[in-house]
Amino acid sequence: MTDPKNNPNKQRRSFFWQRKPILMPESAKLVNPVEGSPRKAHPWYRPTLLKAAVVVLAVLAILPKTANGQFGIDTAAILAALSKMQSLMNTFIATPLRTINQYEQSVAKYEQEVMYPLAAINQAKSSVMQFENQFNQVSGMFRVNVSSATLPQSQNLESLLLSRNAANVPVLAGQFQNVYGVVMAQNAASPQTRTMTDMTDAQAQDAMKRAIEIDALSDAELNEANQMGQQISEAAPGSAPILEAEADVWLVRANAYTQAALAELMRTRGIDLENQSAITKLATADNTTNNGLINGALTNR
Structure with a gap:
């Protein structure tokens, strides 16, 4: 009987993970079991317990005992740098x-x-409120009724002149003719007299229309002044320059309106002066004509 320890067909299992059965070759089955066969030599790289222990010891010997973090920079150096920073x-x-x-x-x-002391700001606001109250009382004087006409036609014209509404400007011509009449007929007066009368009527109507427009502009300016006064009394100190700039803009506009009214007044005064000059010229022309007629009459006698 063959010794089991020296049996060449004995299956050997790997030490770690691969445990595949070793199949006997077909030639081995035909061999007589009585006859002995030589034992195969195992390769040097075949894993065994002793080899595995040697590899583990070598790895442990090679591994470093201590390691520094942060790419080899010491923690103390990092703390020192942070402290310096x-x-x-x-x-x-x-x-x-x-x-x-x-x-x-x-x-x-x-x-x-x-x-910008707080006490001075509050005092200024209270002063603005007092000024606004006084101005509201004074502004009521502009609303006093000054109508004085007694006849129906003149009352209608006067109501248009004091309406303070620029929308009534186109209606004024008809009311003006109802009160002052139209230019005389062609054969009723000389051409010079008719021309002078037409120009005088035109300038009178222009002045009346301009007066209505200026009244409407003054109302708009007064309303804007009231709003500015209200804003100033409630505004913060930092917004005062903005309100001041807006007030300056309205002041420039008011000056422009005043200049327009002054120009209209000057035109009216110019027409008045020219009418007086035209009357003198017409009187001189009439005197010359009369003198010629008298001299002719005396000569013919």
């Missing part, structure tokens, strides 16, 4: 910022106590 920031950043903060606080205190 903090010191530099406190020296070159925190100190200037602290100085700037103190300067801003002093400027704000100066503005609050000297430039």
Whole structure:
């Protein structure tokens, strides 16, 4: 009987993971079991318990005992650098910022106590409110009825002149003719007299229309002034320059309206003077004609 330890057909299992049965070749089945066969040599790389232990010991011997983090930089060096950076920031950043903060606080205190004191602002607001109340009382004087005409036609014209509504300007010509009449007929007066009368009537109507427009503009300016006064009494100190600029714009507009009214007044005065001059010229022409007629009559006698 063959010794089991020296049996060449014995299946050998791997030590770690691969455990595949070793199949006997077909030639081995034909061999007589009585006859012995030589034992095969195993390769050197076949895993065994001893080889595995040797490999583990070698790896443990090669591995380092200690390791430094942060790519080999020591933690103490990092902390020292951070401390140095903090010191530099406190020296070159925190100190200037602290100085700037103190300067801003002093400027704000100066503005609050000297430039824009709260007591003075409240006093100015109360003064504005008093001025607005007084102005509202004075503005009522502009609404006093000054109508004086007694006849129907003249009353209609006067109501248009005092209406303070620019929409009534186109209607004024008809009411003007109802009161002052139209230019005389062609054969009723000389051409010079008719022309002078037509120009006088035209300038009179222009002045009346301009008066209505200026009254309407004055109402608009007064309303805007009231709104500005209300805004000033409620506005913050920082918005005062904006309101002042808007008031300056309205002041320029008011000056322009005043200039337009002055120009109309000058035109009316010019027409009046020219009428007096034209009357003198017509009188001179009539005297010359009369003198010629008298001289002719005396000569013919």
